[in-house]
Amino acid sequence: MxxxxxxxxxxxxxxxxxxxxxxxxxxxxxxxxxVHAANEKVAYGFIGTGSRGSYLLGGQxxxxxxxxxxxxxHCVAICDNWDVNLKKGLAAAGRPVPAYADxxxxxxxxxxxxxxxxxxxxxxxxxxxDALLAGKHVFCEKSLVFKAEEIHELRELSTARPAQVMQxxxxxxxxxxxQAARDMIGQGMLGNVTHIRAQxxxxxxxxxxxxxxxxxRKINWRMYREYSGGNTAELASHQIDVADWxxxxxxxxxxxxxxxxxxxxxxxxYDNIALIYQYPGGRKLLYSSISTSAHLDSLQAQRQEFGxxxxxxxxxxxxxxxxxxNPCMALWYREPAPVWTGTITKGSAAPIPTKAGPTMVAAxxxxxxxxxxxxDSPEAADAFLTREAKFARRWLYGKGIMLxxxxxxxxxxELRGFLECCKDPLHKRPKADxxxxxxxxxxxxxxxxxxxxxxxxxxxxxxxxxRGTPKPAIRT
Numbered sequence: 001m002x003x004x005x006x007x008x009x010x011x012x013x014x015x016x017x018x019x020x021x022x023x024x025x026x027x028x029x030x031x032x033x034x035v036h037a038a039n040e041k042v043a044y045g046f047i048g049t050g051s052r053g054s055y056l057l058g059g060q061x062x063x064x065x066x067x068x069x070x071x072x073x074h075c076v077a078i079c080d081n082w083d084v085n086l087k088k089g090l091a092a093a094g095r096p097v098p099a100y101a102d103x104x105x106x107x108x109x110x111x112x113x114x115x116x117x118x119x120x121x122x123x124x125x126x127x128x129x130d131a132l133l134a135g136k137h138v139f140c141e142k143s144l145v146f147k148a149e150e151i152h153e154l155r156e157l158s159t160a161r162p163a164q165v166m167q168x169x170x171x172x173x174x175x176x177x178x179q180a181a182r183d184m185i186g187q188g189m190l191g192n193v194t195h196i197r198a199q200x201x202x203x204x205x206x207x208x209x210x211x212x213x214x215x216x217r218k219i220n221w222r223m224y225r226e227y228s229g230g231n232t233a234e235l236a237s238h239q240i241d242v243a244d245w246x247x248x249x250x251x252x253x254x255x256x257x258x259x260x261x262x263x264x265x266x267x268x269x270y271d272n273i274a275l276i277y278q279y280p281g282g283r284k285l286l287y288s289s290i291s292t293s294a295h296l297d298s299l300q301a302q303r304q305e306f307g308x309x310x311x312x313x314x315x316x317x318x319x320x321x322x323x324x325x326n327p328c329m330a331l332w333y334r335e336p337a338p339v340w341t342g343t344i345t346k347g348s349a350a351p352i353p354t355k356a357g358p359t360m361v362a363a364x365x366x367x368x369x370x371x372x373x374x375x376d377s378p379e380a381a382d383a384f385l386t387r388e389a390k391f392a393r394r395w396l397y398g399k400g401i402m403l404x405x406x407x408x409x410x411x412x413x414e415l416r417g418f419l420e421c422c423k424d425p426l427h428k429r430p431k432a433d434x435x436x437x438x439x440x441x442x443x444x445x446x447x448x449x450x451x452x453x454x455x456x457x458x459x460x461x462x463x464x465x466x467r468g469t470p471k472p473a474i475r476t
Contacts, residue, residue, distance in 0.1 A: 042137075
């Protein structure tokens with residue numbers, strides 16, 4: 001038997017067996033048919049080959065392969081309106097492909113089935129809209145749209161084209177560990193999840209080098225309201241989506257405080273933000289992004305900058321997504337038994353006095369154990385050596401000698417997932433779909449409004465925002 005507050009072998013096996021639900025299947029009639037046979041590759045174009053775009057295409061380092069390793073698709077063209085980025089894109093693609101300065105020329109090509117969009121936020125909607133109208137499947141980086149009116153317009157446009165894939169770049173939904181965490185919540189293993197705490201902290205001004213002052217806004221566009229949603233869009237969007245996913249709901253209200261306190265360098269977005277979101281049932285997400293410390297006060301301080309703490313009445317998960325060099329890390333803590341402190345009565349009955357001392361001592365903390373993936377769970381059909389290898393890995397995990405690792409970096413998993421959906425759009429739908437992307441953009445827009453106006457902002461307000469003069473009907 002485990003000690004009180006500990007994690008039993010049965011619990012660990014149950015967590016290891018967690019699996020995510022299958023994606024919903026589209027049932028409406030297609031706008032376009034399948035573009036390839038099952039064994040053919042999806043031809044894609046890439047629009048926006050700056051830092052993020054060239055990273056997704058293949059990166060600049062040997063361990064950054066990404067799209068170059070995804071065998072279900074191949075790049076046939078790239079586009080960027082700056083020659084410096086075009087050169088980066090060509091290097092990342094790993095082979096010569098046509099390069100365009102005008103994205104419309106790329107969209108005009110009939111041999112392109114899908115596009116990846118990794119341009120600055122203020123251009124997301126325009127290019128996504130034009131790509132959908134051109135009949136392409138679309139992967140667009142988060143935050144999906146910039147303004148309230150774009151939420152309504154993109155929802156209408158994409159809904160009218162159900163056979164076209166629309167995926168948002170929210171890669172945590174493609175992490176096996178985050179999927180396991182969501183399954184544990186669904187099975188009740190954390191009890192009632194009431195709070196999530198998330199952060200993305202940096203000790204940096206977040207500036208990129210500018211070789212020519214005239215290029216300041218082109219290079220550091222994330223710092224200016226004209227082009228960006230600030231740290232709410234660039235950082236918090238990932239973790240708001242995690243909370244939506246784990247709670248299985250979207251927020252009802254947000255309040256927050258933003259400050260431009262440290263870096264007085266001409267930027268007009270906050271360099272630190274603190275946000276509180278209320279979800280149905282009184283559940284809350286507590287979020288912070290600061291620029292003066294990269295410390296992460298979870299996961300035994302083994303990581304820096306970003307992570308989430310998912311807190312329930314029966315347990316807690318501390319988790320962070322991985323990158324090219326650091327795998328995802330997730331620890332599960334069983335909630336200690338509650339400490340009895342007496343009963344307080346009402347009316348004429350004499351209350352039990354509350355005393356300092358042993359009755360107020362906090363319960364002992366549980367030791368975190370790594371979340372296990374299904375491949376680490378012994379199966380009846382396993383060969384002897386396979387079973388022994390699984391037990392050996394689990395022993396090493398328990399001793400902290402090694403950690404479980406995912407099959408793919410979640411970035412690669414989301415890229416693979418998109419191309420697989422493009423090959424069979426009627427039966428495969430993205431985990432980070434249009435709804436997830438628009439919910440996330442709604443939260444970004446309303447969070448910034450709450451900080452700017454210093455008030456509680458209710459999410460129902462989005463339905464009245466951006467509703468101007470009626471636009472002509474969209475031709476399908």
